Amino acid sequence: MTFTKEDIPRYLDGDMSPDEEAAFEKALPDNPEWQELIALQQEVETGLQQHFGADETREQLKATMQPLRQAHFGGGNDQQPGEATKSGRVVPFRKYLSVAVAVAAVLIVGVWLWNPSSDKLYEKYAIAQMDSQTERGSHADSVLAAATIAFNSKDYVVAAVDLAEVVQQQPNNTYAAFYLGVALLHTDQLTQARVIFEKLIRGGSAFKYDATFYQALSFLKENDKETAKDWLEKIPADAPQYAKAQELMKKL
C-alpha cells in the first residue's frame, strides 16, 4: 500500500480499515512531514475545541472577576473582554480598601513580632535608588529607563522583569545586573539574587563590594546573622562600603 499526505485526514478521522491503518503507521517514521502535519492538525483541533467549546468553570471565573475588576481598576468600561456576565455584586472600593489595610496591618505586625531586629536592620540598610542614566535611544536603554522608574517607585517585580531583559541583551552591564539582584532580593527571590551577587563578586566588577554587602543582607533577611557577618567581613577597609559594613556588623 502506498500513501500520500492526502491520506492524513482519513487517518486522523479513523476512516481507515485496520490493515490500512497499520500500514499507514508503519510508513509514518519515514515521513517526518506527515508526522508534523498530524501533530499540527491535532494541535489546531485541541485549540479550536478550547476556543469554541463550552467551559463552564471559565465562565464562572470570569463572573468572579467582574466585581474585582471594578474594584481594582478605574475606567468606564465594565464590560469584560469576550462575554458579558450577569452575576457579580459590585463591592464598593472603600470596603476593599479597608480590608486590604487590615490585612496589611496584620502582616506588618506579624512580621515585626516574628523578627523585629533583623527585619528592621534589613529595612534600614537595604535602601537603594537607581540613578537615571542618559538614554542613547536603543531598546535596552528605554527598558533600563523604565526599570529605573519602577525601581525607584519600589515596584521591584516590574523592575526585575525589565532589568532581566537588559541583562539578557547586555550581559556585561554590571550596573543593571547589580540592581536586578537588589530587586530580586526585595521580592524574596533570594536564591536568584545570590547567584547574581556571587557572579559580580567573583567577576571583580565595580559593584564587587556593593554586591558583597547585599549578599550579607540577603542572609540577614533570613535572619541568618552568622552568614551575614561572614560576608560583611569580606569587605576590606579601603572599600567605600567598609564603614557601613562595620556599623551593621556591630548591630548583629
Place this chain on the structure above:
Amino acid sequence: MISPLIHKDHRYLQALLDNDQRVVSEIYDQYAGTIRRYILANSGTEDDAADIFQESLIDIYNQAKYKALQLTCPFEPFLVLVCKRKWLNELKKRGRQPVTKEIDDVSIGEDVFALAEQVKGQQHKMEVFLQCFEKLGDTCKEIIRKCMEGGDQEKIAAQLKVTYGYLRKKKSECMASLTQMVQQRLHQ
C-alpha cells in the same frame, strides 16, 4: 530547562482552575496594582489595564487546564511577564511601539521566562489558528465550529440538513485545508 519542582504559588493556578473566589480575590488584591501602574505608565488606560490583567489570568487558566501548565517559579514575576508581553503585543498591534526583541534565553529566573514564553507562544498560535479559521469558507466555518463545540455529530448533520457521511467527509477536508494554512503561516 524547567525544573520539575512545583512552586508553592501553584496554588494560584489551582484557584483559577477551581474558581476559588477567595483566592482569586487575593490575586487581584496583591497583583492588580502592579499591573495597573505598569500599563498606565506605558501609554495604556484603566480599561486596558483591567483587560490585560483579566485576559492574562484567563490565558493562564487555559494553559493550566488544557496544557497542564505547572508553576515552577513564584507567581508574581510570572504574571507580570505574561501581562507585559501581552501589553507589548497589543501596543504593536496598535502601531504604537517598535518591534521589541524577544527574550529567548536568560540565565536569571529562567523558569519565569520559560513559562511566560510558553504562555505567549500558545497565545500566538491560537491567534494564528483563529485568523486562518476566519479565512475558510462559510460552510467550513460552520461545520468546524459546530463540531468543536462538542455534541453528537449525527445531530449536527441533521441540523445542517446534510448526511452524516457528508459531514464527516467535509469536516475532514476543512480541517486539512485549515491545517495547511496554519502550517504556511507558522513557517513564514
